Amino acid sequence: MKLIYVNEEWCLACHLCEYNCAFANSGVRDMVTALKGKPIFPRIHIEGDEKISFAVSCRHCTDPICVKSCIAGAISKSDGVVRIDREKCVGCLTCVLVCPFGALSPGEDGIMQKCELCIQNSFDEPACVKGCPNKAIVYEEREGNK
Amino acid sequence: MNRYIIIGNGTAAVGCIEGIRSNDSEGSIIVISQENHAVYCRPLISYFLEDRTNIEKMNYRASDFYQKSGCTVIYGKTAVKIDTVAKQVFLDDATALPYTKLCVATGSSPFIPNFEGIENVNNKFTFMTIDDAIALKKTITKESKVLIIGAGLIGLKCAEGLHDKAGSITVCDLADRVLSSILDNDCAAIMQKHLEENNISFLLRDTAVKFEKNTAIMKSGKKINFDILVLAVGVKPNTDIIKNASGKIGRGIIVNEFMKTSLTDVYAAGDCTESLDASSESMKIMALMPNAYMQGHTAGVNMGGGNRKLNNMIPMNSIGFFGLHAMTAGSCFGEYIEENNEGYVKRFYINNGYLTGFMLVGKTERAGIYTSLIREKTPISEINFDMLKKVATSAAFSTEIRKKKFGGVI
Numbered sequence: 300m301k302l303i304y305v306n307e308e309w310c311l312a313c314h315l316c317e318y319n320c321a322f323a324n325s326g327v328r329d330m331v332t333a334l335k336g337k338p339i340f341p342r343i344h345i346e347g348d349e350k351i352s353f354a355v356s357c358r359h360c361t362d363p364i365c366v367k368s369c370i371a372g373a374i375s376k377s378d379g380v381v382r383i384d385r386e387k388c389v390g391c392l393t394c395v396l397v398c399p400f401g402a403l404s405p406g407e408d409g410i411m412q413k414c415e416l417c418i419q420n421s422f423d424e425p426a427c428v429k430g431c432p433n434k435a436i437v438y439e440e441r442e443g444n445k
Numbered sequence: 446m447n448r449y450i451i452i453g454n455g456t457a458a459v460g461c462i463e464g465i466r467s468n469d470s471e472g473s474i475i476v477i478s479q480e481n482h483a484v485y486c487r488p489l490i491s492y493f494l495e496d497r498t499n500i501e502k503m504n505y506r507a508s509d510f511y512q513k514s515g516c517t518v519i520y521g522k523t524a525v526k527i528d529t530v531a532k533q534v535f536l537d538d539a540t541a542l543p544y545t546k547l548c549v550a551t552g553s554s555p556f557i558p559n560f561e562g563i564e565n566v567n568n569k570f571t572f573m574t575i576d577d578a579i580a581l582k583k584t585i586t587k588e589s590k591v592l593i594i595g596a597g598l599i600g601l602k603c604a605e606g607l608h609d610k611a612g613s614i615t616v617c618d619l620a621d622r623v624l625s626s627i628l629d630n631d632c633a634a635i636m637q638k639h640l641e642e643n644n645i646s647f648l649l650r651d652t653a654v655k656f657e658k659n660t661a662i663m664k665s666g667k668k669i670n671f672d673i674l675v676l677a678v679g680v681k682p683n684t685d686i687i688k689n690a691s692g693k694i695g696r697g698i699i700v701n702e703f704m705k706t707s708l709t710d711v712y713a714a715g716d717c718t719e720s721l722d723a724s725s726e727s728m729k730i731m732a733l734m735p736n737a738y739m740q741g742h743t744a745g746v747n748m749g750g751g752n753r754k755l756n757n758m759i760p761m762n763s764i765g766f767f768g769l770h771a772m773t774a775g776s777c778f779g780e781y782i783e784e785n786n787e788g789y790v791k792r793f794y795i796n797n798g799y800l801t802g803f804m805l806v807g808k809t810e811r812a813g814i815y816t817s818l819i820r821e822k823t824p825i826s827e828i829n830f831d832m833l834k835k836v837a838t839s840a841a842f843s844t845e846i847r848k849k850k851f852g853g854v855i
Contacts, residue, residue: 305851307844346838353847355839358855367460367742368735370488371498372505387502389492392809396763396772397735399821400850401811401837441854 300379301438303416303425305353309435310345312352316427316436317341320356323417323426340406342414343427343436354427354436356414357381357402365394365403373411380418385410447472449748450534450542452524452686453550454478455487456734457715457741459506461548462514464745472749474516475542477524477534482575483508488734490578494606503575524551527690529708546748549698549706549713550741551683553732557676561655568659569674572603581607584673588612592661592671594653596623598764600677604645605766615669617648627762627773632790632806636771643767682717682730695719697730702754704744712748714740724759724775724801724819731760757820763809772809775802775819784834793834798825811837 318334320341327333343356359381366374366381373387374394383403390409395401406412416438417425428438449465451458454476462474484505492498511518519536526535527549533541555571563569570581581603585591591611593600596618604614618625622633623640637647648669653661661669682697693699693707697719704712704720715737722729736758743755761774781792781804789807793800793815800818814837818828833841839850 302854307847307851347840348832351840351844353839353851355851358850360855364735367738370734371486371503387498389489389497390765391488391763392765392770392772393735393763394813395809396761396774396812396816398811398813399817400839401814404810441852 301440302359302379303356303414303428304437304439304441305355306435306437307347307351307353309433310347310352310354311433311435312345312347313432314345315430315432316343316354317345319426319430320414323420324412326420338407340404340412342404342412344404346401355400355402356427358400359416364397364399368393368397380416381413382415382419383411383413385412447545447749448543449474449546449548450544451476451548451550452534453548453552453715453717454480454482454484454518455550455552455715455737456484456505457550457552457737457744458548459484459510460738460741460743461550461712461714461745461748462516462741464742464747464751465749466514466745468746468749468751470515472545474514476511476516476518477522477536477542478518478520479523480574480576481521483511483518485575486734487574488602490572490575491602491606493575493578494582494603495609500575524686527686527708527711529690529711532710545710547711548704548741548744548748549687549711549717550715550737550744551686551717553680553682553716555676556679556681558678560653562658563656565658566656566674568672569676571676572599573680578606581673581675582610585610586612586672589672590670591615591673591675592617592653592669593675593677594618595675595677595679596620596647596649597626597677597679598624598762599680600675601640601645601766602764603675603677604640605643608643608645608767611673613646614644615646615648615671617652617663617669619650619652619664621650623647623649624764624771627760627764628771628804628806629777629792632771632792632804635790635806636766636769639769640766680716680732682719682732684717687711687713695728699728700740702756703747703752704740704755705747712744714744720758721756722759722776723757723822725778729760731758733760733762735761759816759819761816763812769807770809771804771806772812773802773804774812774816775800777802777804782834791834795825799823800825813837814839814841 321339325333698713716732784791792804794802829841
């Protein structure tokens with residue numbers, strides 16, 4: 300299946316992916332209304348320093364340790380996608396303690412959120428990929444991933 | 446056809462069921478559940494107290510989980526004996542159940558010291574099960590004066606859960622600090638101050654020695670009146686069933702990296718076990734939910750005919766009170782490297798070129814990057830630790846490692 304992969308040599312640290320992600324998951328139709336003047340809580344974020352930058356979002360691991368570790372039974376994997384049930388999550392941060400990628404973070408309400416490949420929202424492909432101006436994030440099949 | 450029996454119905458049991466089914470879809474699975482509840486998220490009982498979750502949401506698995514997994518659950522019964530020769534488990538009603546592979550996932554029980562006069566205390570509770578939490582929630586009123594014995598993870602989560610429902614909450618502990626099993630003096634002091642700012646009172650280096658009805662007589666001579674008493678002194682692993690079958694136990698049931706006990710075809714997983722802590726390379730009870738699942742899963746895979754090792758378990762905790770989070774992992778002994786600023790402390794313990802433990806209070810973003818260094822035994826020399834100690838980021842890794850992490854299939 301297709302997953303999100305990062306080409307860090309192309310990343311400009313423009314942070315557009317963060318804005319596109321926050322917008323895609325806002326449930327609001329207009330980007331300005333959704334984001335202007337508000338703190339954003341994207342499910343992808345840019346890390347790095349002056350030399351290198353790259354986008355971090357859920358890797359949808361083959362054997363996800365967050366699923367095994369969630370004390371609320373809120374994280375599960377189905378159809379290749381690691382998902383979180385925000386109704387069940389209590390914000391204990393155990394998933395933050397175990398994710399080796401730093402891919403989970405709390406939303407505005409303190410409840411955890413993560414990349415679910417834009418399958419639950421109105422976008423049919425990940426908004427971060429669609430909006431990346433330099434193909435530093437791609438959505439594709441790669442060897443070893445079925 | 447295999448006949449699997451799992452004694453216990455908690456997280457480790459679920460891991461075991463899912464592990465068995467990853468290898469064997471045919472064999473029968475019987476789960477013996479002492480509690481009259483389908484598996485639920487035990488650590489959420491404090492969130493249940495404060496209405497941040499409810500019974501339905503606390504289900505650890507969907508309601509058709511047992512059915513879909515081909516399991517029969519026997520509720521309200523206790524396994525009392527294992528006959529390892531005849532390969533049978535006996536229940537408290539004398540039923541004998543034959544097994545080909547057995548997993549003991551009996552968890553732990555509250556440890557209650559022999560306090561003089563405790564039998565005359567009316568409203569006394571332990572805080573381990575959903576039934577404990579339901580009973581406590583029914584009894585508490587806005588006027589209740591609550592005394593909690595034990596300032597560990599269980600006692601303090603209970604205090605947080607009762608915060609908006611009680612008149613006053615006092616927590617006592619013989620230790621000199623809160624959360625003494627996971628935090629050092631400085632980090633515990635930060636957490637204690639935060640708890641005190643949220644109206645939790647403490648009596649440390651002090652504990653009850655006897656009770657006169659609703660008054661606790663403390664070691665210091667102080668007398669404390671209460672309406673509700675919560676006993677959260679500690680827990681002890683439920684090991685008797687293995688001990689009585691002459692299996693090897695320490696403080697917990699001894700398991701190897703395949704989750705096998707010393708008894709043939711008997712596995713064990715979860716809070717009842719003692720296993721190898723990869724960060725200190727010593728045998729430890731690591732009673733926490735992620736490990737319970739992983740141990741159970743490993744046991745299940747192997748019971749179902751697989752050959753899987755689990756050799757990277759470490760103690761780890763993520764715990765927060767009133768919005769202040771602390772995380773610890775591995776072994777926090779000896780010299781440490783500290784990063785601190787307004788509102789946070791991070792302490793890193795490095796031994797022989799490897800990160801072996803950390804303690805974080807107030808700044809916990811992406812802490813799993815630190816945890817992975819301990820679990821995966823990454824040499825500090827391979828990473829930019831000066832960068833990493835300030836901010837948990839994969840930027841501290843080499844380009845090659847990052848390429849694998851974010852460009853490869855994980």
